[in-house]
Amino acid sequence: MLDRVVHRTDLSALIDELARTRRIVGPVKHEDRFFYEAVDRAGRLDLDFTYCVYSPKAQLLPPKETLLTFDRTTGNFTCHPLYDERPTVLAGVHPCDLHAIKLLDHVFGAEHADEQYLSRRRHMFLIGIDCPHPCTAGVFCRDMHAHVADSGFDLMCYPLERDQAGRTVRYGVQVGTTAGQEAILYGRVGTPPTPEAEQHLARYQAEKDRAFPKAIPVDSAGLPGLLAKSYDSLLWEATARRCYSCGSCNLVCPTCYCFDIHDDGALGGNGGERVREWDGCQLRGFAEVAGPHNFRPKPGSRLRHRVFRKGKWILERTGLPGCVGCARCDRACTARISLVDMYKQLAEEV
């Protein structure tokens, strides 16, 4: 069901209108790749982007952030938490990443209330852009049921019509929240959907359904079963011989949310700050505890841990898929270790 039909210039104007009180972050092209970046106006965004090299995760959970500052110079220990309260419109989020944000919302909102995350999230207006076809080879979003999203956005834009240059000229817009509703109403953009537009959307969705192939032998619901039989597979050790333990797969992953926290004291020693930084289960020190003891000292055990998190454990714990099939990990791996290849190989083994 569409709520509005807007021309590309209307969408741009809407984002600029929202940006009167918010920052804009969205896909920007550098050479031949796209990156989420803060821009001063919607015209700088490329909403016909294929995929962003990095996921929008960094907009909600920055690679490094100061959680609080502390001071004990006066004898009384004082501490001030810091919150990012900048209103932001994040424009141009594909369905896979919307699913990933849903998982982050669950982890940082439902399981433990993480005030720093929630502050950013509460101040974020999300504009989804649907994908008419896979953004690049190697993705398996269909298998993870993440190639479509019916919630998790303020506005969702379906690219219904393209010009000869391949640019989307008309979007069908679906409203997801009251904030989205207000933006459409107050912005007075576009026109109400006609029956023709609804038919157009139905046609678009039928074509999209054909455009997304299955990429792996099981879907997200079948993965826990497949992995349950694969814990002792020789694949982990064999594949991990190539693994650098560089953690690139974790860091580009839209659903990897692990972090480390350390206190950084000022020179002189009476104050400082508590800093949170991204961590990753592929890094050697990730599972190291006092002793020192390392629960996963071998690359093979770390690789298995990541795949089990992505395909089994997160789903079982949260009911949400731990992987959205964006294949950023596969693309980021300079050793060319591929989740898709591993799933295929495991399916052959069992």
Next chain:
Amino acid sequence: MKPRIAIFSLTGCEGCSLAILELEDQLLAVLDAVEIVNFREGMTERAWDIDIGFVDGAVSTPGDEAEIRHYRESCKVLVAIGACACLGGINTLKNHQLAAEYRGYVYGERAAWFPTTAARPIAAVVKVDYELPGCPMVKEEFLRFVKHLLAGRQFRLPDYAVCVECKKRGNPCLYDRGVVCLGPMTRAGCDAICPTYGSKCEACRGIVSPEALAAAALNLRDQYHVPQEEVLAGLRLYGAYQEEKLP
């Protein structure tokens, strides 16, 4: 009492010593917390009862060897700073050439006036307590080290690859442009400064782990068709890898 600090230089460009002076904004705070008692780049006085001695440069001459032993005896804690002191650095390039050739090339007819040995990291000669690698040493890491030491906290170098810092900065990967970067096998801590400016990592902070080196040998051969000699030559630039054979 403030800890007494010395900064020494063996064979090298002394850029790591200079990096300390380049702390600028934090220099006064550093001087507030420690007393520098011996520093050729920064002062004329020379004292020899030293709590923490920082040494840059490689052991590359018989003179260096005598000096580093003297430093070791004079310092309670000895810290190697920079690629030369930690790995041997650029100096080790000569280790893979004939002595007569490089000595003739550098010193000409007067080569005999300048005795030289194979270049070695400091730890090959004396016990080293801490290493702060990099070409040059990362001044922010130096500061972190000093803070940890003063606070009595355990200091550890990052035990992960440069890729981590590249990804945190949101850099495009050089491998996507067909550049074979040594980042995946190199110890982080530099904030991925070279890849950030489009230049491949050259492993100046050393190899991060034996597993990463083994993976590199496999991947560069099988996935990127880089001959082993080329990998070795790349790793040898800063003395990150000295042996003849990759695992």
